[in-house]
Amino acid sequence: MSLITIGRLKDLTGVQVETIRYYEKIGLLPTAHRSAAGYRLYGPQHLRSLSFIRKGRALGFSIDSLRDLLALAAHPENPCDNADLLAGNHLRSIEQKISELESLRDALRSMICCPGKRVAECRIIDALTHRTSPENNDPAKNEEN
Amino acid sequence: MSLITIGRLKDLTGVQVETIRYYEKIGLLPTAHRSAAGYRLYGPQHLRSLSFIRKGRALGFSIDSLRDLLALAAHPENPCDNADLLAGNHLRSIEQKISELESLRDALRSMICCPGKRVAECRIIDALTHRTSPENNDPAKNEEN
DNA sequence: TTGCTCCTCACGTCACGTGAGGTGGC
DNA sequence: TTGCTCCTCACGTCACGTGAGGTGGC
Numbered sequence: 001m002s003l004i005t006i007g008r009l010k011d012l013t014g015v016q017v018e019t020i021r022y023y024e025k026i027g028l029l030p031t032a033h034r035s036a037a038g039y040r041l042y043g044p045q046h047l048r049s050l051s052f053i054r055k056g057r058a059l060g061f062s063i064d065s066l067r068d069l070l071a072l073a074a075h076p077e078n079p080c081d082n083a084d085l086l087a088g089n090h091l092r093s094i095e096q097k098i099s100e101l102e103s104l105r106d107a108l109r110s111m112i113c114c115p116g117k118r119v120a121e122c123r124i125i126d127a128l129t130h131r132t133s134p135e136n137n138d139p140a141k142n143e144e145n
Numbered sequence: 146m147s148l149i150t151i152g153r154l155k156d157l158t159g160v161q162v163e164t165i166r167y168y169e170k171i172g173l174l175p176t177a178h179r180s181a182a183g184y185r186l187y188g189p190q191h192l193r194s195l196s197f198i199r200k201g202r203a204l205g206f207s208i209d210s211l212r213d214l215l216a217l218a219a220h221p222e223n224p225c226d227n228a229d230l231l232a233g234n235h236l237r238s239i240e241q242k243i244s245e246l247e248s249l250r251d252a253l254r255s256m257i258c259c260p261g262k263r264v265a266e267c268r269i270i271d272a273l274t275h276r277t278s279p280e281n282n283d284p285a286k287n288e289e290n
Numbered sequence: 291t292t293g294c295t296c297c298t299c300a301c302g303t304c305a306c307g308t309g310a311g312g313t314g315g316c
Numbered sequence: 317t318t319g320c321t322c323c324t325c326a327c328g329t330c331a332c333g334t335g336a337g338g339t340g341g342c
Contacts, residue, residue, distance in 0.1 A: 161333080
């Protein structure tokens with residue numbers, strides 16, 4: 001049972017040492033064994049779990065989602081509906097974020113065009129100074145009293 | 146010179162009370178006047194600045210960028226190259242974020258498809274368990290020793 | 291007197307990153 | 317002995333949000 005140090009685990013997974021310790025602290029990664037001097041020692045299962053976590057984080061899954069996905073992965077015979085649900089929700093939140101950013105991108109593009117002008121004619125400053133009141137245009141709240 | 150309270154300023158701008166106090170604390174918004182009882186009182190210039198900030202935040206500008214943009218807006222006769230530069234950098238970071246999210250979206254879409262299966266055949270769990278080693282595939286670091 | 295607004299801290303968020311100050315291993 | 321790795325805290329990040337505990341205004 002070849003055990004490896006945290007530095008070696010970092011090299012094998014690409015996960016920073018401090019991040020590995022953090023995952024252990026929050027209970028995402030199982031507790032490491034310890035050498036006589038107190039060094040953390042990791043086995044093959046730690047390596048598998050950490051690789052799983054790293055791939056999940058790269059896909060943008062939250063720590064809590066990865067907790068669930070790790071638990072699912074431990075029971076291959078169970079149905080995987082929960083994994084589909086988690087990934088589906090995650091996909092939808094990404095799609096929404098994309099469309100929000102596309103709106104910002106389009107708004108910014110419409111402002112950038114004319115270098116070498118003065119602030120008084122600048123379309124960026126103008127967009128921030130004038131135009132469009134707050135989103136929550138609730139007349140009951142915004143009316144003068 | 147009609148002065149308004151923080152609650153009224155919130156209603157007029159859509160910015161939360163705690164957020165307005167926070168902006169004052171970090172020096173983004175000028176210090177408010179105070180009533181005899183210690184209530185903050187705001188004038189027309191505060192309202193204009195806060196509206197400017199709110200629109201800038203809605204466009205995704207950072208607090209530090211808004212500091213610069215507010216300073217620029219105060220000098221209409223100056224050239225606005227800095228505003229173009231700030232907005233251009235911001236636009237590029239948004240475009241990059243969009244393409245990163247599109248990659249995630251595509252990767253997730255390729256995994257979601259087959260409900261009602263078992264974990265053993267789940268493409269989501271499979272993607273996290275097997276396939277693709279870390280990005281930093283540096284042979285000098287990852288080779289066995 | 292009621293209850294609405296305002297006040298000042300202080301701590302929490304999310305997932306780590308950084309730095310201080312110290313020790314073990316070869 | 318050197319210097320590399322490891323250890324444990326504690327605090328910082330970004331832009332706020334929330335809650336405690338209290339006071340002013342009508």
